[in-house]
Amino acid sequence: MSQPAILDILPDHVDGNRDMMIFGHFLEHFHRQIYGGVYEPGSHLADENGFRRDVIEALRKIKTPIIRWPGGCFVSAYPWKKGVGQRVPYYDKAWRVEEPNSFGTDEFLRFCREVGAAPFICTNAGTGSAEDMADWVEYCNLEIGEWAARRRANGHDQPFNVRYWSIGNENYGAWEMGAKTADEWARLVLEAAKMMKRVDHRIELAIASIPDLDWNAKVLRAAGDLLDWISIHGYWSRASDEGVFEKGYDNLIARAFEPEERIVAVKHILGSLGYLGKLRIAFDEWNLRGWCHPNFMSFGPADHALMDANDINSNYNMADAVFTACFLNSCLRHCDVVGMANFSPAVNTVGAIFTHADGIVLRPTYHVFDLFANHSYGEVLHSALATPSFDVKSDDGTSTSVRHLDAVATRDSAGGVMGITLVNLHGREGISCRIRGLGGSGFDSAILRTVNGESAESYNNIDRPDAVAISERRLTIDDMNDFSVDCPAHSVSLLNLV
Ligand code: AHR
Numbered sequence: 263m264s265q266p267a268i269l270d271i272l273p274d275h276v277d278g279n280r281d282m283m284i285f286g287h288f289l290e291h292f293h294r295q296i297y298g299g300v301y302e303p304g305s306h307l308a309d310e311n312g313f314r315r316d317v318i319e320a321l322r323k324i325k326t327p328i329i330r331w332p333g334g335c336f337v338s339a340y341p342w343k344k345g346v347g348q349r350v351p352y353y354d355k356a357w358r359v360e361e362p363n364s365f366g367t368d369e370f371l372r373f374c375r376e377v378g379a380a381p382f383i384c385t386n387a388g389t390g391s392a393e394d395m396a397d398w399v400e401y402c403n404l405e406i407g408e409w410a411a412r413r414r415a416n417g418h419d420q421p422f423n424v425r426y427w428s429i430g431n432e433n434y435g436a437w438e439m440g441a442k443t444a445d446e447w448a449r450l451v452l453e454a455a456k457m458m459k460r461v462d463h464r465i466e467l468a469i470a471s472i473p474d475l476d477w478n479a480k481v482l483r484a485a486g487d488l489l490d491w492i493s494i495h496g497y498w499s500r501a502s503d504e505g506v507f508e509k510g511y512d513n514l515i516a517r518a519f520e521p522e523e524r525i526v527a528v529k530h531i532l533g534s535l536g537y538l539g540k541l542r543i544a545f546d547e548w549n550l551r552g553w554c555h556p557n558f559m560s561f562g563p564a565d566h567a568l569m570d571a572n573d574i575n576s577n578y579n580m581a582d583a584v585f586t587a588c589f590l591n592s593c594l595r596h597c598d599v600v601g602m603a604n605f606s607p608a609v610n611t612v613g614a615i616f617t618h619a620d621g622i623v624l625r626p627t628y629h630v631f632d633l634f635a636n637h638s639y640g641e642v643l644h645s646a647l648a649t650p651s652f653d654v655k656s657d658d659g660t661s662t663s664v665r666h667l668d669a670v671a672t673r674d675s676a677g678g679v680m681g682i683t684l685v686n687l688h689g690r691e692g693i694s695c696r697i698r699g700l701g702g703s704g705f706d707s708a709i710l711r712t713v714n715g716e717s718a719e720s721y722n723n724i725d726r727p728d729a730v731a732i733s734e735r736r737l738t739i740d741d742m743n744d745f746s747v748d749c750p751a752h753s754v755s756l757l758n759l760v
Pocket residue numbers: 290333334335336431432495547552553555
């Protein structure tokens with residue numbers, strides 16, 4: 263056990279209010295995310311609409327607030343108009359497979375309804391036009407017009423009223439179909455935002471962006487006043503082109519606060535351009551692990567067999583859980599500007615839920631969402647954390663100092679319950695956290711829930727679904743003003759005080 267960490271909480275000082283949408287997820291037409299993931303007509307686990315009941319139940323349990331769809335790179339040549347009404351399979355130029363096209367807008371919106379999540383539609387700003395994007399809003403949200411009539415003809419009399427929309431996906435990147443320069447992007451964003459909001463002024467609009475001042479200066483000066491969100495993405499570990507996922511816990515965990523640096527960079531960009539407090543960040547694709555899709559960036563032949571490496575559950579262990587918890591803590595700390603985040607993806611690939619013919623496996627990251635979504639609360643309290651740190655040596659000899667513990671205190675607005683997240687990043691050593699400042703706050707019982715496995719490499723699989731799970735115990739606390747909680751190595755805990 264190293265030196266204890268100390269968390270001083272000021273229970274009467276609220277730093278900000280968390281938006282539940284930071285616990286959102288993403289779904290792309292990629293590998294087994296849609297077909298064989300959320301949608302599997304004919305499966306004995308599917309409902310009458312073809313949706314996997316076990317997946318819906320799992321997403322409901324973690325209160326999935328919002329789901330982004332349909333891509334990702336897939337969307338940048340997605341012909342949404344061919345994905346409603348009569349369907350014909352077509353060739354998907356992103357992932358170079360035949361897209362069955364049986365899951366389109368109507369199916370996505372019905373799926374969201376069953377999950378209880380808000381839909382977040384990402385439009386095609388690669389090969390699609392501003393008018394296509396506006397027509398999509400019309401199809402979903404209007405009572406009048408050709409596309410609204412088509413929706414009704416497809417069996418949906420009432421508008422779906424989709425509130426969250428995004429213009430494009432990673433259109434700044436050479437890998438993206440219909441990639442744009444900053445000037446081209448500024449022009450398209452202005453035209454698309456204008457037309458989409460003329461169709462429905464109630465929508466909230468995000469745009470694909472990067473943490474780059476010059477890029478954002480051009481785009482926001484052209485169209486910033488029509489926007490509500492700025493989208494950024496991040497993956498911190500890439501599988502090799504042979505489909506091998508990075509293993510070393512220490513090396514992975516050394517990147518746990520890089521997402522926070524990205525948030526801070528974008529926050530400063532928004533501030534320097536006068537948009538802080540006007541636009542919020544949607545971190546609408548994120549995961550420790552990038553997806554395995556060899557040759558995608560280099561345009562070599564697509565190797566679909568290698569994509570199956572994404573389905574190996576042993577790739578996802580406590581490093582993923584701890585990284586995920588640190589990411590969510592970072593969103594809580596910056597809740598003034600981060601209003602949405604979408605774990606990429608929800609199901610299969612490197613996601614939190616793995617599906618197979620007879621059920622699902624909940625990967626370690628799933629349990630972190632379970633803890634945060636169900637046991638942390640809306641008000642983020644002011645606190646100061648003093649923690650020891652440890653050094654991680656990378657393969658190239660460089661050393662990174664990593665904080666041993668990460669913690670955020672939250673409370674429900676009525677003041678009746680507190681949820682304190684406690685993340686021990688160390689792969690081998692436990693740490694005790696002294697928590698001070700809660701004397702007089704009236705709490706008299708404590709429950710500690712912890713996600714952990716036997717080792718940092720523990721993972722869940724079909725034959726061992728609970729190797730990483732949530733354990734729960736009551737704590738007896740004599741002095742609320744100063745007490746300690748033990749946090750085992752590589753663990754994510756949530757302490758509830760009532
Ligand atoms: O690796 C997955 C891809 O990552 C998504 O399609 C894209 O949006 C991101 O670059």
